[in-house]
Amino acid sequence: MIRLYDWELSVNCYKQRLLMALLEVPYEIVPVDFFPGWEHKSPEFGRINPLGHIPVLDDDGFIVRDANAILVYLATRYDPTRTWYPVADPELLALTAQWLMFSEGTTNTASAARLHDGLGYDFDVEACRAGAHRLFRVLDEHLWFGEREGRHWVCPSPHPTIADLAIFPDVALSEEGGISRVDYPAVRRWMDRVRHLPGFVGMPGISPPLATSPPSVG
Amino acid sequence: MASSRPEGQGWFPVAASDDAVAHHVVEAVLAERELAVWRDDDGWVNVWENRCLHRGVRLSIGHNEGMELVCQYHGWRYASRTAGCTYIPAHPADAPARTMCNRTYPAIERYGLIWTTLADATGSDGPPSSAPLESGSTLPLRAMAVNVPAGRALDSLAGLDLPDPNSPDGTTGGPHRRIDGFTLVAGSGEGVVVFFAQPVAAERCVVRGVVGPAPDEGATLALLRRFNRFLTEWRDEVEAQAEFRPGKRATPPPPTPAIAACSDGTRTRVRVSRRWLTARDVVAVELEAVDGVLPTVQPGAHIDVHLPGGLVRQYSLVNEPGRQDVYLIGVKLEPESRGGSRWIHQSLSVGDVLTIGGPHNNFALRRDAQLTLLIAGGIGITPLLSMARSLHRSGIDFRLHHFARSPEHLAFTDLLAGLGEHHRPHLGLDPAATTVELESILAEPGAGHQVYICGPGPMADAARRVAAEKGWPEESVHFEYFANTRPRDDRHPFTVELARSALTLEVPAGRSILEVVRENGVQLESSCEQGACGTCTVGVIEGVVDHQDVHLSERERAEGRRVVTCVSRAAGDRLVLDL
The missing domain is CATH 3.40.50.80 (Nucleotide-binding domain of ferredoxin-NADP reductase (FNR) module)
Incomplete structure (x- = not known):
């Protein structure tokens, strides 16, 4: 059984819950009292992850940490279609890795601003916000032209990849860090597409679409 | 700066037509006013205040269900076109009051852009006509949001070498023609590009370019990319310069628009736009507004149709909420017609103008049932x-x-x-x-x-x-x-006390509570006036009711908390009403 060391309000934990829901992979949650308990910084948790952060995945004794590494593991092991992490196509795989790296940027800017505003982290929030806007501008341009080229996801595949899931929560919760998305109409449409994926689950601040509402067209 | 349109007045683009895809809600800002822009399944574009009436949550994070917008927070529903509230999940059995209506702004699509105005649009001629774009097809460029004032953005573009839409590598030298403070035309001859500035805030705007005529399909993407690259580089440069500009301008307060005229449903003039026989003895009648938009439809609602000779008849609307460009009713010819259905079947023609009341909704639909x-x-x-x-x-x-x-x-x-x-x-x-x-x-x-x-x-x-x-x-x-066919008895005289109006009135034999109350200047809405529809129902504070309607359920009758005032009476000498 997969066990996910998890905190409900963590974007990086949510990325794992979302992928496992989309892949219909059963798992158990091991709640970590991230806030206010700082349990991830406790000596006990240090034995699971010496870096002292979540998420951590334990799949029958195989332990892997870091959001993107866990996404790579889950998609490679549990997606028989090989579309979420397209290992068979070198170019597509490279672009997936490229956009996974991009998500490190959105996490370190947009989600950092959220931690500042929500949990009082001591970050230079204006720098975080400016950095997020720089990335969102690039993402919106990429997705806007994608719509005109018939590409609906960040990578040129008819199927979304784990890169979409790695970026999505940072963007979808950006307003909790004071980062408006009003200038990014193509990003907002892409978010609608992610939310309409069959099996999609939300988290506090990210709602699934109405059970019956049809997906966006265009 | 040549500015004939102060910020916030006149018409401005707030989105590209392409942005408002089906089942999506676009977030937009014009002169610091936040807007939710969404297209319904009939293609109608709504531009609304971006706040739910309930708790002020942005409607742009809500759900565009096709004909209704559903707030993300507590699921309040609003009808397309009118923004009238059609359903409140916390009160699933009740019809929302007609006056619960979000603020709407007019919307016009032109040159591939969605335009609106925050000012009173009455008598307005719509977006500025841009002669160079009028003659043929247009291609909107990718919009560029810039952190500089609208006027300054166009001032800057006006003097630059811009990409020439007529040649893949050429540029078109400045200065370019400034139509007004928010419009700039570049290029000459065959192809032009017009830049419209959407003022967002004092130090922010969106520059929306439109190329006309549109290039061949094969050249479209290259042209879009060329302009996007140019505008991206220009944005970075103009923003870098702006950061060192001293003396930032204060934001002019946006004008307060008239609150959307949310019909109180007392009277609306409509014109018969279609009529046809939809079944044996049943005429379907489509009614369009003579001016403005028709009031919000809730499922189960009916209207009062005022007919010649003072007749008023109630007809249920077949419309679904949001789909209310015309009202649709079905009128069955009643063999024992008192004149209403016979007149509609025999005399009502396309083009006739009628007065209607409502819609009233005393038959509200729960939308939480399994x-x-x-x-x-x-x-x-x-x-x-x-x-x-x-x-x-x-x-x-x-x-x-x-x-x-x-x-x-x-x-x-x-x-x-x-x-x-x-x-x-x-x-x-x-x-x-x-x-x-x-x-x-x-x-x-x-x-x-x-x-x-x-x-x-x-x-x-x-x-x-x-x-x-x-x-x-x-x-x-x-x-x-449809009707109250039960026998009625209005022989019993009694007294009604109107608790809130501090009036004590005598209701003699042969008169109804409704009639007596109205004669004494107390307003009370009614519709069928025969105890079927329930519009004139009021609360009972004291006294026992002799129920003669067909609107209340058995339990409501037994509880005796409500009385249908057009037909029901006091069982004893006195009723105290919450009126």
């Missing part, structure tokens, strides 16, 4: 068809059981066909067979199931009786009668 059973008899299909269409769009499970004499008696078959197998006709049954069928339909009261009944008196009575026998809880069985 399963909704709609039971229609004859022309009782009309309110239930409205409900069925609404449930169908929302994907809420329902069955529309439709009793009629023959296939020729089925009205609105085109709309019924759209419901697929949810529509279950039961044809040619006599009263006994109808009851047997009803017993099967209502056999098992399910948890979270709701029943709505509309039909002629005996059929509706039978359905309610069967539902009670099968153990359906009364609050799950909703009904509406």
Whole structure:
């Protein structure tokens, strides 16, 4: 059984819950009292992850940490279609890795601003916000032209990849860090597409679409 | 700076037409006013204040269900076109008040952009016409949001070498023509590019370029990329310069627009736009607004139609919420017509202007049921068809059981066909067979199931009786009668005290509470005035009611907390009303 060391309000934990829901992979949650308990910084948790952060995945004794590494593991092991992490196509795989790296940027800017505003982290929030806007501008341009080229996801595949899931929560919760998305109409449409994926689950601040509402067209 | 349009007045683009894709809500800002922009399934573009009336949450994070916008937070629903509230999940059995209406702004699509104005649009001529774009096809460029004032953005562009839409590598030298403070035209001859500035805030704007005529399809993407690259580099440069500009301008307060005229439903003038025979003895009538938009439709609602000779008749709307460019009613010719249905069948023509009241909704649809059973008899299909269409769009499970004499008696078959197998006709049954069928339909009261009944008196009575026998809880069985055919007795005189108005009035034999109250200057809305629709119902504080209506349920009668004032009376000497 997969066990996910998890905190409900963590974007990086949510990325794992979302992928496992989309892949219909059963798992158990091991709640970590991230806030206010700082349990991830406790000596006990240090034995699971010496870096002292979540998420951590334990799949029958195989332990892997870091959001993107866990996404790579889950998609490679549990997606028989090989579309979420397209290992068979070198170019597509490279672009997936490229956009996974991009998500490190959105996490370190947009989600950092959220931690500042929500949990009082001591970050230079204006720098975080400016950095997020720089990335969102690039993402919106990429997705806007994608719509005109018939590409609906960040990578040129008819199927979304784990890169979409790695970026999505940072963007979808950006307003909790004071980062408006009003200038990014193509990003907002892409978010609608992610939310309409069959099996999609939300988290506090990210709602699934109405059970019956049809997906966006265009 | 040549500015003929102060910020916030006049028409400005707020989105590209392409941005408002189906089932999506665009977030936009114009002069610091936040807007939710969404296209309904009929293609109508709504531009609304971006706040739910309830808790002020942005509607742009809500759901565009097709004809209604649903707030993300507590699920309040708003109808396309009017922004009238159609449903409040916390009060699932109640019809929202007609006055609950979000603020709307006018919307016009031109040059591939969606335009609106925050000022009063009455008499306005719409977006600025841009002669170079009028003659042919247009291609909107990718919009560029810039953190500089609108005027400064165009000042900057005006002097630059811009990409020439006519040649893949050429540029078109400045200065370019400034039409006004918010419009710039570049290029000459065959192809031009026009930049419209959308003021967002004092130090922010969106520059929306439009190329005309549109290039060949094969050249489109290259042109879009070329302009996007140019504008991106320009944005980075103009923003870098702006950071060192001293003395930032204060934001002019946006003008406060007139609050959207949300009809109170007292009187609307409509014109007959279509009429046709939709079934044997049933005429369908489409009514369009003479001016403005028609008031919000809720499923189950009816209107009062004022006919010549002072006749007022009630007809249920077949419309689903949001789909209300025209009202649609079905009128059955009643053999014993008192003049209403006969006049509509024989004399009403396309182009005739009528006055209507309402819509009133005393037959509100719950939208939280696991399963909704709609039971229609004859022309009782009309309110239930409205409900069925609404449930169908929302994907809420329902069955529309439709009793009629023959296939020729089925009205609105085109709309019924759209419901697929949810529509279950039961044809040619006599009263006994109808009851047997009803017993099967209502056999098992399910948890979270709701029943709505509309039909002629005996059929509706039978359905309610069967539902009670099968153990359906009364609050799950909703009904509406066409008419009150029960015997009435208005011989008993009594006193009414109006607690809030501090009036004590005598209601003599032969007069109704409604009539006496109105004569004494107290306003009370009414519709059918025969105890069927329930519009004139008021609360009872003290006294026992002699119920003579067909609107209240058995439980409501027993509780005695409400009285239908057009027909019901005091059982004793006195009633104290919450009025």
